[in-house]
Amino acid sequence: MVLRYIARRLVMVVxxxxxxTVVVFTLIRLAPGDPVQAMLGENPDPQVAVLRRRALGxxxxxxxxxxxxxxxxxxxxxxxxxxxxxxxxTLIFDRAPTTISLAGLSMLVAIGIGVPAGVLAAxxxxxxxxxxxxxxxxxxxxxxxxxxxxxxxxxFALNLRLLPAGGSLDQNGPSxxxxxxxxxxxxxxxxxxxxxxxxMLEVLVQDYVRTARxxxxxxxxxxxxxxxKAALIPVITVIGFQTGTLLGGxxxxxxxxxxxxxxxxxxxxxxxxxxxVILGSVLAVALVFVFVNLVVDVLYALxxxxxxxQ
Amino acid sequence: xxxxxxxxWLHGGAVALVCLLVACGPAAPPAPTAAPPKPTTAAAAAxxxAPAAAxxxAPAAAxxxxxxxxxAKPPAPTAAPAAAxxxxxxxxxxxxxxxSNNPRSLNPRxxxxxxxxxxxxxxxxxxxxxxxxxxIVPVLATEMPQRPDPLTYIFKLRQGVQFHDGSPxxxxxxxxxxxxxxxxxxxxxxxxxKFIRNTEVVDPFTFRINMKSPWPDFLSDMANNSGLGxxxxxxxxxxxxxxxxxxxxxxxxxxxxxxxxxxxxxxxxNPNYWQTGLPYLDQIxxxxxxxxxxxVINLRTGAADVLLDxxxxxxxxLESEPGIRVLTHGAGVLEELMYNTLVPPFNDTKVRQAVxxxxxxxxxxxxxxxxxxxxxxxxxxxxxxxxxxxxxxxEYNPEKARQLLTEAGxxxxxxxxxxxxxxxxxxxxxxxxxxxxQLAKLGIEVTVTPMDKTLFFAPxxxxxxxxxxxxxxxxxxxxxxxxxxxxxxxxxxxxSTINTANYNMPGGFxxxxxxxxxxxxxxxxxxxxAKAIFKQEYAMLEADMPLTxxxxxxxxxxxxxxVKNISALVGDNYPFMxxxxxxx
Numbered sequence: 001m002v003l004r005y006i007a008r009r010l011v012m013v014v015x016x017x018x019x020x021t022v023v024v025f026t027l028i029r030l031a032p033g034d035p036v037q038a039m040l041g042e043n044p045d046p047q048v049a050v051l052r053r054r055a056l057g058x059x060x061x062x063x064x065x066x067x068x069x070x071x072x073x074x075x076x077x078x079x080x081x082x083x084x085x086x087x088x089x090t091l092i093f094d095r096a097p098t099t100i101s102l103a104g105l106s107m108l109v110a111i112g113i114g115v116p117a118g119v120l121a122a123x124x125x126x127x128x129x130x131x132x133x134x135x136x137x138x139x140x141x142x143x144x145x146x147x148x149x150x151x152x153x154x155x156f157a158l159n160l161r162l163l164p165a166g167g168s169l170d171q172n173g174p175s176x177x178x179x180x181x182x183x184x185x186x187x188x189x190x191x192x193x194x195x196x197x198x199x200m201l202e203v204l205v206q207d208y209v210r211t212a213r214x215x216x217x218x219x220x221x222x223x224x225x226x227x228x229k230a231a232l233i234p235v236i237t238v239i240g241f242q243t244g245t246l247l248g249g250x251x252x253x254x255x256x257x258x259x260x261x262x263x264x265x266x267x268x269x270x271x272x273x274x275x276x277v278i279l280g281s282v283l284a285v286a287l288v289f290v291f292v293n294l295v296v297d298v299l300y301a302l303x304x305x306x307x308x309x310q
Numbered sequence: 311x312x313x314x315x316x317x318x319w320l321h322g323g324a325v326a327l328v329c330l331l332v333a334c335g336p337a338a339p340p341a342p343t344a345a346p347p348k349p350t351t352a353a354a355a356a357x358x359x360a361p362a363a364a365x366x367x368a369p370a371a372a373x374x375x376x377x378x379x380x381x382a383k384p385p386a387p388t389a390a391p392a393a394a395x396x397x398x399x400x401x402x403x404x405x406x407x408x409x410s411n412n413p414r415s416l417n418p419r420x421x422x423x424x425x426x427x428x429x430x431x432x433x434x435x436x437x438x439x440x441x442x443x444x445x446i447v448p449v450l451a452t453e454m455p456q457r458p459d460p461l462t463y464i465f466k467l468r469q470g471v472q473f474h475d476g477s478p479x480x481x482x483x484x485x486x487x488x489x490x491x492x493x494x495x496x497x498x499x500x501x502x503x504k505f506i507r508n509t510e511v512v513d514p515f516t517f518r519i520n521m522k523s524p525w526p527d528f529l530s531d532m533a534n535n536s537g538l539g540x541x542x543x544x545x546x547x548x549x550x551x552x553x554x555x556x557x558x559x560x561x562x563x564x565x566x567x568x569x570x571x572x573x574x575x576x577x578x579x580n581p582n583y584w585q586t587g588l589p590y591l592d593q594i595x596x597x598x599x600x601x602x603x604x605x606v607i608n609l610r611t612g613a614a615d616v617l618l619d620x621x622x623x624x625x626x627x628l629e630s631e632p633g634i635r636v637l638t639h640g641a642g643v644l645e646e647l648m649y650n651t652l653v654p655p656f657n658d659t660k661v662r663q664a665v666x667x668x669x670x671x672x673x674x675x676x677x678x679x680x681x682x683x684x685x686x687x688x689x690x691x692x693x694x695x696x697x698x699x700x701x702x703x704x705e706y707n708p709e710k711a712r713q714l715l716t717e718a719g720x721x722x723x724x725x726x727x728x729x730x731x732x733x734x735x736x737x738x739x740x741x742x743x744x745x746x747x748q749l750a751k752l753g754i755e756v757t758v759t760p761m762d763k764t765l766f767f768a769p770x771x772x773x774x775x776x777x778x779x780x781x782x783x784x785x786x787x788x789x790x791x792x793x794x795x796x797x798x799x800x801x802x803x804x805x806s807t808i809n810t811a812n813y814n815m816p817g818g819f820x821x822x823x824x825x826x827x828x829x830x831x832x833x834x835x836x837x838x839x840a841k842a843i844f845k846q847e848y849a850m851l852e853a854d855m856p857l858t859x860x861x862x863x864x865x866x867x868x869x870x871x872x873v874k875n876i877s878a879l880v881g882d883n884y885p886f887m888x889x890x891x892x893x894x
Contacts, residue, residue, distance in 0.1 A: 032762040032763075032764040032765050033762070033763070033764040037764065038414060038421075038423075039414070039415065039420045039421060039497060040420070040421055040497040040498075041421035041423075041497060041498070045497075045498075045499065045500025045501075046774070047494060047500070048494060048495070048496070048497065048499060048500060051494055051495060052495070055495070080551075083414055083415045083417075083420065084415060084554065084555045084571065085417075085551035085554075085555065086555055091571075095572075150601075150603060150604070153604060153607055154607065157607060157611055158607050158610055158611055161611060164613065165604055165607050165608055165611065165613060166599075166604065167573075167597075167613070168570070168573045168574070171573075171574070255600050255601065256601050256604060257604070258572075258573075258597070258598070258599040258600070258601075258604065260570065260571070260572040260573035264572045265571075265572065267600075268412055268571070268572055271411075272414055
């Protein structure tokens with residue numbers, strides 16, 4: 001049953017991804033400027049510009065250009081950068097480890113802080129620790145990632161000189177990811193904390209929790225083995241949904257911290273109107289987003305046997 | 311962007327995570343390589359600012375160039391600006407240079423963008439270059455070209471020069487490179503195809519260029535156009551798509567090592583560079599960091615040694631910071647308010663003059679540019695040889711402006727209204743808003759419209775599909791090269807594609823006398839005569855006012871004190887060829 005569900009979801013990926021690429025393809029073509037202008041500089045020679053456009057196929061109607069791109073993509077060829085002639089797939093695979101590490105570490109920060117803080121706040125409802133956690137969560141949700149990123153850089157890189165202000169993994173090692181991961185994960189941690197708290201508050205008054213306590217189980221076991229498992233269902237749903245936000249945040253975070261990841265690849269290719277790289281990067285991000293959501297849906301059943309796949 | 315000072319909240323878990331990851335933090339920086347032997351006294355004396363100061367070549371008598379360049383001074387060594395104070399150069403070491411944007415491309419057929427072009431000047435040398443005073447000097451040529459007739463340029467090429475792959479540089483390589491520059495697929499080939507008939511290899515070290523018609527700006531373009539770096543014959547065919555990504559060949563003081571886009575571009579010392587003893591640095595790492603405040607933090611923490619382009623407000627703060635020097639130098643970037651003389655109200659000279667008189671340019675230089683700018687007093691910036699030191703600042707006279715407006719038919723009952731367009735960068739928007747406020751004092755109603763660069767330029771450059779009458783006034787800057795020609799001709803000649811005011815163009819404001827003077831200014835090679843023509847041209851332009859020159863901006867760079875003998879140079883020079891680092 002689960003396999004059939006997964007297969008059906010995978011089929012649904014196709015229209016989603018095509019829809020995303022159609023929208024992106026149209027939007028970038030509607031934006032002012034084109035790659036030929038970026039290649040030739042301001043005020044280019046008109047004849048050179050015409051030749052370039054023809055050579056790149058940009059003189060074709062938009063649907064034809066999209067069709068050519070789609071046909072090539074279906075053969076596994078995302079094309080080459082218009083500027084450096086590097087293969088888009090190579091660029092994506094080169095950059096993906098940085099973004100995946102950043103997203104993973106941010107998630108770790110968010111879950112590592114958000115879930116325990118949420119449980120703590122729920123089990124000590126209305127105590128000073130609950131109020132403090134809620135206050136901090138409010139702050140975490142309110143702080144834009146770029147602002148928090150700059151603050152972290154000023155404190156930890158400039159004033160304390162503890163961590164680098166970004167840079168690549170191969171030059172600065174894993175420490176290059178610490179500040180970006182905190183910046184990116186902070187608001188997510190706050191969200192998870194608030195969700196966990198409210199979900200736990202609902203679960204803690206359930207009969208089976210009372211029964212567990214009546215059986216004399218340790219409070220830790222009641223909270224973390226019985227209550228939290230059920231309370232995690234909505235949290236996991238949000239984690240799935242928030243993956244897209246996390247990847248979006250990675251664009252900003254990578255820009256601030258000068259991390260050469262997928263987000264930075266996307267912004268620099270948008271600036272240069274490097275169409276194949278833009279489309280390839282968006283496609284990669286869309287696939288990751290859909291895949292993570294699929295994984296989340298499958299995880300439901302593992303966490304809550306009451307959920308059945310139709 | 312103002313840097314916030316508040317200390318953020320940090321969750322205990324995050325602190326633990328930070329500590330954990332700090333513990334497994336970066337490896338110690340690699341130990342410096344063994345320092346090569348110290349340069350001899352002679353080599354130490356070599357770092358002059360003139361790229362062509364070849365120790366082996368006697369400065370030949372330079373032929374007069376057609377364009378108005380600095381009167382063809384021989385490439386005699388001139389003292390590098392900071393050399394005297396810098397002490398004995400030390401060889402070796404690496405510096406990290408932070409800049410804003412990735413090179414767009416390193417392929418000679420494409421425009422590399424400002425950053426790419428700047429970086430590539432260290433790798434691919436040209437026949438001619440520019441020194442820190444804005445003079446044209448020979449580089450791969452041994453002297454300025456001979457001109458047996460107005461349509462012929464004969465370049466004597468430097469012998470004993472090697473490309474980075476070890477192959478010798480000859481006229482065959484020059485011809486191969488010029489074939490690329492003349493190819494219609496090359497970004498800047500337009501003028502080259504228009505003016506150059508063909509090229510000839512006269513002998514292995516003599517190269518001849520035959521023109522179809524005179525091109526007054528030819529030598530200036532050759533000296534300033536960073537796309538004209540010479541590459542070895544067959545390089546593009548040999549390396550294919552890897553050229554410009556994994557391989558770049560040239561004869562320059564630094565060799566291309568690697569380019570990881572969005573992360574770093576690394577150049578290493580060319581051990582066989584033809585200027586013996588140069589360069590001093592073993593390595594330069596160019597690091598693109600888009601966020602300005604993060605660039606500055608990298609400099610402050612020592613992660614960066616040089617910031618190529620310092621925001622003015624950050625420069626003020628850095629000036630008082632220990633261990634950091636802020637370098638400024640006059641530059642060729644001119645902020646300007648352009649008027650479209652095709653349409654009302656700027657088809658009326660009195661209106662243009664009135665607006666110019668009502669703009670307080672000093673206030674703009676002081677507030678928007680925090681003093682890192684000078685108010686133009688003639689056509690050329692104060693560092694330029696053609697500048698007239700006796701020239702006075704343009705008049706700021708609101709009363710006279712009011713009078714002119716009245717004569718033009720505007721007043722309280724019929725206020726002058728117009729739109730200033732600008733690209734949506736804060737620097738331009740700030741200037742436009744300040745001008746809006748200044749003009750409001752006279753009852754002039756200005757609408758400021760920031761917009762995308764492409765939309766902004768299309769009607770100004772009369773691009774196909776755009777309406778050249780769709781704009782009234784535009785605020786932009788023009789990044790002149792250091793060539794005099796750019797300052798005196800490019801924005802005013804009816805033959806120029808960037809004559810945005812449509813001055814002396816069909817439908818635009820006409821002044822045939824001024825048109826003649828502008829063309830003379832472009833071709834006069836005698837310094838004294840040229841200065842007189844510039845003065846005459848300036849007076850005519852001030853009267854006709856096709857655009858108001860607001861400010862000449864300065865180049866502002868910041869460097870850590872350990873980096874010696876570097877200065878904020880004028881144009882596409884080689885600021886890092888003479889730089890060295892103090893390892894103490």
